[in-house]
Amino acid sequence: METRTDITIIGSGIIGLLTAKALIEMDLSVAIIEKNQRSLESSWAGGGILLPLYPWRQKTAISDLVKQSLALYPLLSEELIQNTTIDPEWIDCGLLINKNPDIKAAIQWCEDYKVDYQLAEDRLFELFDTKTLNPLWLPSIAQARNPRLLKSLRQFLGQHPKVKFIENCKLTDFILKNNRIIEIKTSQGKFPINHLLLATGAWTGKLTKDLLPLTKAINIKPVKGQMLLFDAKTNDLNTMVLDGHHYLIPRRDGKILVGSTVEETAFDKFTTETAFKTLQQFAVTLMPKLKEVAIINHWAGLRPGTEHGVPYIDNHPEIDNLSINAGHFRNGLVMAPASAQLMTDLILKRTPCLNPKPYQLNRLDASL
Ligand SMILES: Cc1cc2nc3c(=O)[nH]c(=O)nc-3n(C[C@H](O)[C@H](O)[C@H](O)COP(=O)(O)OP(=O)(O)OC[C@H]3O[C@@H](n4cnc5c(N)ncnc54)[C@H](O)[C@@H]3O)c2cc1C
Numbered sequence: 001m002e003t004r005t006d007i008t009i010i011g012s013g014i015i016g017l018l019t020a021k022a023l024i025e026m027d028l029s030v031a032i033i034e035k036n037q038r039s040l041e042s043s044w045a046g047g048g049i050l051l052p053l054y055p056w057r058q059k060t061a062i063s064d065l066v067k068q069s070l071a072l073y074p075l076l077s078e079e080l081i082q083n084t085t086i087d088p089e090w091i092d093c094g095l096l097i098n099k100n101p102d103i104k105a106a107i108q109w110c111e112d113y114k115v116d117y118q119l120a121e122d123r124l125f126e127l128f129d130t131k132t133l134n135p136l137w138l139p140s141i142a143q144a145r146n147p148r149l150l151k152s153l154r155q156f157l158g159q160h161p162k163v164k165f166i167e168n169c170k171l172t173d174f175i176l177k178n179n180r181i182i183e184i185k186t187s188q189g190k191f192p193i194n195h196l197l198l199a200t201g202a203w204t205g206k207l208t209k210d211l212l213p214l215t216k217a218i219n220i221k222p223v224k225g226q227m228l229l230f231d232a233k234t235n236d237l238n239t240m241v242l243d244g245h246h247y248l249i250p251r252r253d254g255k256i257l258v259g260s261t262v263e264e265t266a267f268d269k270f271t272t273e274t275a276f277k278t279l280q281q282f283a284v285t286l287m288p289k290l291k292e293v294a295i296i297n298h299w300a301g302l303r304p305g306t307e308h309g310v311p312y313i314d315n316h317p318e319i320d321n322l323s324i325n326a327g328h329f330r331n332g333l334v335m336a337p338a339s340a341q342l343m344t345d346l347i348l349k350r351t352p353c354l355n356p357k358p359y360q361l362n363r364l365d366a367s368l
Contacts, residue, residue: 005029009197010171013043015325016199017153018340029162035170039150042201045301047249047259048146052332056109059368061358067113068338086152089145091254095138098243103134116140128286130243147339174211180320195321204326215318220327221292222267223305224274225260229297230290232256246282258283269300305329308368313342313359323347
């Protein structure tokens with residue numbers, strides 16, 4: 001089958017889709033190959049909080065992508081509302097963080113990255129039963145309803161003349177010649193390649209290890225996360241709440257997500273009773289009103305886990321026409337717009353929007 005496009009992207013998660021959008025804005029044509037019918041992996045399964053959990057405990061390389069993405073999200077949301085029939089439900093509902101033993105570092109981070117903060121007042125805790133410690137209220141932190149964001153982006157890109165989607169199509173091999181990928185093999189046959197971008201999330205480490213055995217392995221492994229959904233009503237809860245390791249996220253229609261577990265696993269997305277009980281217990285203890293509310297969904301997704309959670313965004317050092325944008329671990333939704341921008345800059349070999357060094361494939365993780 002002939003699909004000679006400028007760039008072939010493997011993976012239609014948030015990273016593949018937003019990188020495709022950035023590339024077509026530069027007038028490049030794009031083919032997006034996805035093994036599933038649509039985006040159903042980590043980007044679908046995630047919570048959509050547009051801030052890392054306790055960002056002051058994370059690497060600067062994460063905060064730098066976050067800062068740039070936070071500025072881009074409202075514009076992206078508006079563009080999708082204007083040009084599609086699906087509202088991605090970007091809502092700046094604020095985030096309450098109940099326990100901050102490292103409050104000085106938290107405030108310093110907010111000052112450095114110009115994120116509004118207030119020491120949380122007692123009235124914000126009326127719904128909750130918890131022991132707070134230096135609680136912090138971040139009124140401008142937003143969420144996106146990630147399944148809708150993906151659908152909206154899919155529709156936006158699908159109607160663009162420079163974009164072609166090839167779904168239910170699994171990449172199975174690369175054909176290399178003189179340090180270039182000239183063709184890929186897939187479950188739907190062979191495709192010629194001009195430039196290939198892997199946005200394959202948790203599968204990127206295994207794919208490159210299996211298909212490019214002579215190059216340095218890319219250290220990305222699946223890390224399972226499970227979530228619950230409560231069938232709550234509009235206005236039962238109006239802000240996101242982070243308490244210790246877990247959180248609640250209220251959607252616009254009132255439903256409340258509870259997240260999440262962090263489990264190093266193989267490529268399995270089974271849900272477990274242990275995780276169900278842990279998340280349920282957390283939710284009803286923190287917000288006793290939820291004892292009366294039914295749980296209507298329980299699911300798992302595979303995060304692309306990397307050392308320190310810092311993604312790889314780089315052109316491959318040994319294969320001339322291969323780029324990688326993967327490994328966003330717990331923060332792929334919030335880092336995606338800036339990651340897409342940086343990847344596009346590197347593919348086009350123009351001045352990058354951020355220092356690309358921390359995201360290089362041959363970085364030493366210990367130096368991050
Ligand atoms: C429970 C949970 C909660 C989360 N909460 C948040 C949050 O609140 N905020 C936040 O910012 N992040 C969150 N994340 C993390 C975030 O979801 C990920 O970092 C992000 O989705 C990664 O995006 P991606 O596009 O790289 O990966 P994915 O969404 O997994 O996309 C990769 C795509 O590549 C495709 N693919 C793989 N191999 C092949 C192949 N051989 N051929 C063809 N296609 C292939 C897959 O099918 C998939 O669609 C959460 C994740 C989980 C699991």
